[in-house]
Amino acid sequence: MKALRFHNARDLRLDDVSPPQEPLADQVVLKVLQCGICGADLHEYVAGPIMLPVKPHPVNGAKIPIILGHEFSATVSSVGPAVTTTKPGDRVAILPHLMKLGDYYVRRNLGQFSATTGLVGLAWHWGGMGEFAAVPEQNVVKFPDIVSDEQGALLEPSAVAVNAIDAAGVVVGSTVLITGTGPIGALVALAARAAGASKIFVYEPNASRRARLAEFDGVAVHGGSSADLVEAIQEQTDCRVGVDASIECAGHQGALDLCVEATRRTGTIAQVGLFVDRPKIDMFKVCEKGLNLVGCWGNDITLGPRLVAMIASGRFPVERIITGRVSLKEAVSDGFETLTRKDNDHLKILIKVD
Numbered sequence: 001m002k003a004l005r006f007h008n009a010r011d012l013r014l015d016d017v018s019p020p021q022e023p024l025a026d027q028v029v030l031k032v033l034q035c036g037i038c039g040a041d042l043h044e045y046v047a048g049p050i051m052l053p054v055k056p057h058p059v060n061g062a063k064i065p066i067i068l069g070h071e072f073s074a075t076v077s078s079v080g081p082a083v084t085t086t087k088p089g090d091r092v093a094i095l096p097h098l099m100k101l102g103d104y105y106v107r108r109n110l111g112q113f114s115a116t117t118g119l120v121g122l123a124w125h126w127g128g129m130g131e132f133a134a135v136p137e138q139n140v141v142k143f144p145d146i147v148s149d150e151q152g153a154l155l156e157p158s159a160v161a162v163n164a165i166d167a168a169g170v171v172v173g174s175t176v177l178i179t180g181t182g183p184i185g186a187l188v189a190l191a192a193r194a195a196g197a198s199k200i201f202v203y204e205p206n207a208s209r210r211a212r213l214a215e216f217d218g219v220a221v222h223g224g225s226s227a228d229l230v231e232a233i234q235e236q237t238d239c240r241v242g243v244d245a246s247i248e249c250a251g252h253q254g255a256l257d258l259c260v261e262a263t264r265r266t267g268t269i270a271q272v273g274l275f276v277d278r279p280k281i282d283m284f285k286v287c288e289k290g291l292n293l294v295g296c297w298g299n300d301i302t303l304g305p306r307l308v309a310m311i312a313s314g315r316f317p318v319e320r321i322i323t324g325r326v327s328l329k330e331a332v333s334d335g336f337e338t339l340t341r342k343d344n345d346h347l348k349i350l351i352k353v354d
């Protein structure tokens with residue numbers, strides 16, 4: 001089968017590899033349909049290996065060259081004898097965290113924080129940028145006909161977004177600020193809307209991304225000075241207190257400062273964007289305002305059915321972040337290369353694998 005494998009930075013190759021054999025007892029073999037290119041894949045492409053194991057992964061033994069792709073939909077082609085929740089022919093999406101049974105965090109449904117956790121498409125033998133993949137049963141999420149293959153491929157980044165909404169404590173009527181609208185920020189905006197937020201303020205310095213987000217219902221998009229946005233937020237919140245929650249998706253100093261400024265006393269800031277440089281934070285203000293500061297890292301894999309139900313209901317139109325579609329052959333030239341260009345304003349490029 002054809003598979004896009006990471007060999008080194010700027011060295012992805014469309015290799016011929018043998019497809020997975022008969023699945024192990026608790027595994028399923030998948031025929032991949034659609035696979036998204038994620039920011040993590042891009043980081044690996046430009047500067048990797050970062051998360052990709054150079055030495056065999058301590059739990060599953062995978063190491064580079066590795067088939068990329070952790071955001072994908074697929075059809076189940078065969079299942080191991082112990083598999084009970086899915087059967088050949090089912091359309092599924094994957095949530096990629098590979099949990100080690102018995103681990104302290106895994107037992108508490110916090111497996112994304114375990115040092116032993118691997119990831120399909122990053123620290124595993126198979127990924128969504130190959131025609132077939134084998135994964136444990138616990139990593140597949142069935143979806144109904146009403147959910148498209150493309151929507152299915154967006155389940156993983158959608159899980160990150162909904163996890164952030166939960167972490168930020170967004171409930172019906174909440175006022176929310178979102179900084180940075182790459183694919184995750186855009187999904188967070190859609191998820192905030194689905195969660196019933198009453199006011200959603202978005203800060204995005206890139207004009208064409210702003211234009212895209214302005215098409216989302218119920219989202220007020222800003223790009224000017226932070227001071228102007230803080231003023232606008234105060235004007236539009238009860239007693240000028242600021243937003244109940246901020247979700248920082250840019251990984252940027254200015255954006256973090258804006259969140260500290262714009263969040264009301266005793267509100268919450270959820271940090272989703274990953275910083276390259278270590279930011280400074282005004283801890284005096286964090287204390288004085290009684291802010292809750294929470295770090296977000298992936299999601300728990302039990303979110304799957306809830307996400308599928310949200311997408312199927314039409315209230316979480318995740319497909320709105322798709323801005324490009326390529327074949328597996330074109331994935332490097334028209335996917336990875338395009339996304340690394342500074343002037344690109346893409347949100348999500350999907351690879352049609354089948």
Ligand SMILES: [Zn+2]
Pocket residue numbers: 038039040070071156157
């Ligand atoms: Zn990802």
